[in-house]
Amino acid sequence: MRLLLHACCGPCALYPLRVLLERGVQVHLLFFNPNIHPLQEYVRRWKALQQVAQALGVPVICSERYDPAVYFRQVAFREERRCKLCYILRLERTIHIARHGGFDAFSTTLLYSKFQKHEEIRQLAEDMRGSIPFYYEDFREGWSEGIARSKEMGIYRQQYCGCLYSEAERFKSMLGP
Numbered sequence: 630m631r632l633l634l635h636a637c638c639g640p641c642a643l644y645p646l647r648v649l650l651e652r653g654v655q656v657h658l659l660f661f662n663p664n665i666h667p668l669q670e671y672v673r674r675w676k677a678l679q680q681v682a683q684a685l686g687v688p689v690i691c692s693e694r695y696d697p698a699v700y701f702r703q704v705a706f707r708e709e710r711r712c713k714l715c716y717i718l719r720l721e722r723t724i725h726i727a728r729h730g731g732f733d734a735f736s737t738t739l740l741y742s743k744f745q746k747h748e749e750i751r752q753l754a755e756d757m758r759g760s761i762p763f764y765y766e767d768f769r770e771g772w773s774e775g776i777a778r779s780k781e782m783g784i785y786r787q788q789y790c791g792c793l794y795s796e797a798e799r800f801k802s803m804l805g806p
Contacts, residue, residue: 630733637791657690660674666791677785732761744790
């Protein structure tokens with residue numbers, strides 16, 4: 630099976646890649662994450678994913694270069710639904726590339742993170758898939774393994790999902806009461 634795997638970053642790709650490659654799945658990674666902000670963070674995550682792809686011999690596609698306006702246009706004035714809108718944005722691009730690239734299925738490393746809305750991602754992907762199958766697997770069981778492996782490899786590990794809003798939430802306590 631040829632699978633297009635949307636990847637948010639290198640560390641989150643490690644465990645799903647190991648599992649899929651051991652099963653003989655031919656994986657291509659897709660880096661499409663206009664939610665990542667600022668540019669320096671985007672570059673760190675892109676380089677980390679390239680490092681993982683090279684180490685595991687997996688091709689990686691970067692759909693577009695840094696353009697956070699794509700994300701901000703999607704979520705502006707709808708910030709309370711930003712995660713769902715961000716998932717839709719990235720899944721739409723993944724499905725489009727999978728369909729036009731002749732892939733047998735698509736999936737996402739967002740299913741690895743304990744911090745993402747797992748069931749919402751799964752349901753959205755199922756609902757949006759159209760003619761291309763969605764490959765579902767709960768990769769969260771490999772959370773600890775992925776963390777350990779990324780540390781062993783010296784891969785950049787981020788501290789927030791990537792969007793400006795989550796970075797602000799991360800530092801909210803610094804502002805005081």
